[in-house]
Amino acid sequence: MKYLTRTIWLLSLVSLFTDLASEMLYPVMPLYLKSIGFSVVLIGILEGVAEATAGLSKGYFGQWSDRIGRRLPFVQWGYGLSALSKPMMAVLQLPWWVFLARTTDRLGKGLRTGARDALLSDETTPAFKGRVFGFHRAMDTLGAVLGPTVALFWLAARPTDYHNLFLLAFLPGVAAIFITLLVRERSRAPSGKPIQPFWASFSYWRRAPISYRRVASALLLFALFNSSDAFLLLLAKQRGLSDATVIGLYIFYNLVYAAAAFPAGHLSDRLGPRRTLATGLVLFALVYAGATLAKDPLFFGFLFGLYGLYGAASEGVSKAWLSNLCASTDTGAALGTYAGLSSLAALGASTLAGFIWFWGGPALTFALSGGIALLVALYLGLAQTEHSKA
Structure with missing residues (x-):
């Protein structure tokens, strides 16, 4: 596959190791936070603030x-x-320090996301972007399979030993840093546009093509009601599933995601991102509708499998689509702006979900998210945009 260049392989490996580190902690994070006194509302606020930090920096x-x-x-x-x-998470259990550690992680994500996605886009042509972004998502998500697997074995041998698990997660992160030193980027001309102040990070939106804004607006509406995956894990735990089963479900979700991401990208290149994304959102709605009824591990396993298919048909496909709707000199700003606004939407989504869960229960939380997903799927299924394949 000639379109998978050395740079694409290296960046995908970096994402694999970084996600391995992050996902060793992600499925146990809500369990750990609950163990040190965080309420569901505070968990929602933490996730929202963390994503907002990433959001405010991605566009910039x-x-x-x-x-x-x-x-x-x-x-x-x-x-x-x-x-x-x-390793910061292992130092203190004070709420302000936990917030600082999560914020540092998300600031790193904000710093790299737009540039990395632009680097991937620069390495290929519009005809192969679905496959390139799909391959990157597949490798990234493979790390999300390996990470929880390591956590599962670790906690099976050393239950509730979260402290040393945070230290262990530092090792694949270091490996990712070393791999970035092997990447060589092609020389490119500067855009010549002035750097906007930090508070004007999303100024690209005003000069973006209308086709970009239409697609991004629909996806951002969905993001505003798409709460953190932590709430699905909390629901499974609330329905009586063990910690090991909850982590196992998360591993299965990522395994399906990793296996389906590249085929979904290939399908997007062939049939068009509009249909692929709309299908993914319908799957999301089905998962969230079913989650309100799920009680046994098998049903939860079926739902998490569908959730993996949704992920494969959405994240990489949306980046590939949006990168084709902007000028090549604006790719970093375009993808960074969208990623940033998505993270800001996550601030509202996770915080709102925490309060809705607290006051109205999980059924109302998931019903609202699923309903919005169906509306956006309908829009994407019917709307026509420039440079999108029917």
């Missing part, structure tokens, strides 16, 4: 990488911060 650093014509420094420093955040 993305357009900065366009301006100077370089992507790699942002990638290297971004992955470095995320690696540093892992």
Whole structure:
């Protein structure tokens, strides 16, 4: 597969190791937070603030990488911060320190995301972007399979030993940093556009093509009601499933996601991202409708499998689509702006979900998210945009 260049392989390996580190902690994070006194509402606020930190920085650093014509420094420093955040969680259990550690991790994500996605886009052509982003998502999600698996075996041998698990997660993060040193980016001309102030990180939106804004707006509406995956894990735990079963479900979800991401990208290149994304959102709605009824592990396993198919048909496909709706000199700003606004939407989504869960229960939380997903799927299924394949 000639379109998978050395740079694409290396960046995908970096994402694999980084996600291995992050996902060793993600499925146990809500369990750990509950064990140190965090309420469901506070967990929602923590996740929202963390994602907002990433959101406020993605657009800024993305357009900065366009301006100077370089992507790699942002990638290297971004992955470095995320690696540093892992052992931080093992130092203190105070709420303000937990917030600082999560914020450091998300700042690293904000620093690297726009530049990394632009680097992937720069390495290929519009005809292969679905497959390239799908391959990257597959490798990234393979790390999300390996990470929880390590956590599962660790906690089976050493129950509730979260402290040393945070230290262990530092090792694959360090491996990711070293791999970034092997990446070589192609020289490119700076965009020539002035770097906007941090508070104007999303200024690209005003000059973006209308086709970009239509697609991004629909996806952002969905993101505003798409709460953190932690709530699905909390629901499974609330329905009586053991910690090991909850982690096992998360591993299965990521395994399906990793296996389906590249085929979904290939399908997007052939049939068009519009149909692929709409199908993914319908799957999301089915999962959230079923989650309100699920009680036994087998039904939860079926739902998490569908959830993996939704992930494969959405994240990489949306990036590939949006990167084809902007000028090549604006790729970092375009993808960074969308990723940033998505993270800000996650602030509202996770915080809102926490309060709705507290006051109205999980059924209302999931019903609202599923309903919005269906509306956006209907829009994407019917709307026509420039440069989108029917």
